[in-house]
Amino acid sequence: MNRTAAVSIRLEGVRKQYDDGTVAVRELSLELPAGELTVLVGPSGCGKSTILRMINRLIEPSAGRMWLGDDEITAVDPIGLRRRIGYVIQNVGLFPHQTVRDNVATVPKLLGWPKQRVAERTAELLDLVGLDPARYAARYPHELSGGQRQRVGVARALAADPVVLLMDEPFSAVDPIVRGRLQDEFLRLQQTVRKTIVFVTHDVDEAVRLGDRIVVLSEGGRLEQFAPPAVLLSRPANDFVAEFVGSDRGIKLLAVTPIPREGLRPLPDGHVSAAQAPSVPLGGSLRDALAALLEGDTGWVAVHDGGTALGILTPEDVYSVLRR
Numbered sequence: 001m002n003r004t005a006a007v008s009i010r011l012e013g014v015r016k017q018y019d020d021g022t023v024a025v026r027e028l029s030l031e032l033p034a035g036e037l038t039v040l041v042g043p044s045g046c047g048k049s050t051i052l053r054m055i056n057r058l059i060e061p062s063a064g065r066m067w068l069g070d071d072e073i074t075a076v077d078p079i080g081l082r083r084r085i086g087y088v089i090q091n092v093g094l095f096p097h098q099t100v101r102d103n104v105a106t107v108p109k110l111l112g113w114p115k116q117r118v119a120e121r122t123a124e125l126l127d128l129v130g131l132d133p134a135r136y137a138a139r140y141p142h143e144l145s146g147g148q149r150q151r152v153g154v155a156r157a158l159a160a161d162p163v164v165l166l167m168d169e170p171f172s173a174v175d176p177i178v179r180g181r182l183q184d185e186f187l188r189l190q191q192t193v194r195k196t197i198v199f200v201t202h203d204v205d206e207a208v209r210l211g212d213r214i215v216v217l218s219e220g221g222r223l224e225q226f227a228p229p230a231v232l233l234s235r236p237a238n239d240f241v242a243e244f245v246g247s248d249r250g251i252k253l254l255a256v257t258p259i260p261r262e263g264l265r266p267l268p269d270g271h272v273s274a275a276q277a278p279s280v281p282l283g284g285s286l287r288d289a290l291a292a293l294l295e296g297d298t299g300w301v302a303v304h305d306g307g308t309a310l311g312i313l314t315p316e317d318v319y320s321v322l323r324r
């Protein structure tokens with residue numbers, strides 16, 4: 001599936017002023033690492049969509065330079081460029097009179113792939129996004145739920161094995177429960193494909209849940225902070241970021257902070273296995289640990305790796321890990 005190696009995206013002094021004088025992006029420099037999911041987040045009108053659309057050249061920047069790996073974006077042929085970039089937007093924009101199969105096959109067909117390869121690829125992608133090809137490939141978009149349509153949109157964007165995926169509020173049109181499920185599936189999908197993804201949302205929770213890194217922007221495409229979720233939540237760069245991420249950032253931080261491997265306290269005497277006490281797997285989050293702590297009455301939670309108990313965490317430990 002992951003045939004094409006991911007590449008980084010670099011912006012240097014990028015500015016966008018629209019014809020009516022609106023400055024959507026003032027001067028932005030950023031390097032988005034290859035194979036990572038970077039979320040652009042910020043209030044409405046801060047230039048998020050403009051930035052995405054400059055990367056795939058639906059919009060030309062007024063100044064500055066951008067690179068996709070070693071290729072300068074503004075110097076290459078825009079059509080060829082767009083074939084290397086998957087683009088998913090809100091409400092997807094599927095072709096209504098084409099089946100799911102034909103929608104997903106759009107770009108491979110354009111690229112002149114042999115029929116057999118197109119068919120295999122389409123089935124593989126539908127599987128990957130959790131839609132059984134036997135059941136869904138022949139349906140039309142109006143015969144799908146909103147969440148299923150979004151999945152087809154993701155499958156279509158991945159079809160030609162793009163080096164980069166740009167996603168503009170792809171999950172915002174579906175209800176919160178479906179949204180949560182799509183986010184989970186999408187994270188699993190990214191484990192498999194490891195694309196360089198730029199994901200736009202105005203929802204901080206979504207940003208924290210999905211992002212390897214988060215770019216917080218304010219009006220005029222001004223960069224306020226660029227950091228992994230845990231850093232953003234524990235050390236917001238300024239008042240704008242602190243306010244934007246919200247007063248419940250401590251709770252959000254619990255969910256993105258992994259249980260530490262080092263510094264666990266030894267199991268108390270008599271507790272030789274994690275089965276005898278509330279326990280969480282190594283690889284879980286501090287929120288999981290806290291939830292297990294609150295359920296049990298031991299005052300501590302065992303951390304296990306497979307069947308082996310590694311040690312315990314107390315509420316004080318959880319607190320001190322958060323404060324690190």
Ligand SMILES: Nc1ncnc2c1ncn2[C@@H]1O[C@H](COP(=O)(O)OP(=O)(O)OP(=O)(O)O)[C@@H](O)[C@H]1O
Pocket residue numbers: 018019020022023024042043044045046047048049050051202
């Ligand atoms: N074609 C255009 N002409 C003039 N101004 C525009 C144009 N497109 C966008 N803008 C303005 O540029 C600014 C940035 O818009 P953009 O759509 O990039 O913001 P956004 O952060 O994606 O917003 P939202 O979260 O509401 O989708 C806004 O002030 C918007 O009104």
